[in-house]
Amino acid sequence: MEVEIIGVATMISLVWLIAWSMAGESESERRRMASSPDSGHSFETATGDTRVRHAA
Numbered sequence: 001m002e003v004e005i006i007g008v009a010t011m012i013s014l015v016w017l018i019a020w021s022m023a024g025e026s027e028s029e030r031r032r033m034a035s036s037p038d039s040g041h042s043f044e045t046a047t048g049d050t051r052v053r054h055a056a
Contacts, residue, residue, distance in 0.1 A: 025055065 029055070
């Protein structure tokens with residue numbers, strides 16, 4: 001019984017950690033896009049020397 005409780009708690013904490021990490025990543029991407037000089041442009045309109053990096 002105790003092992004199952006520890007396992008469930010570990011799984012819940014790992015899922016929470018992944019969700020928290022992904023939320024932080026999208027928030028930093030949003031801040032990066034807002035601070036860029038061509039923030040009004042979409043990914044499809046990027047031309048010239050502007051390179052668009054996508055998250056892996």
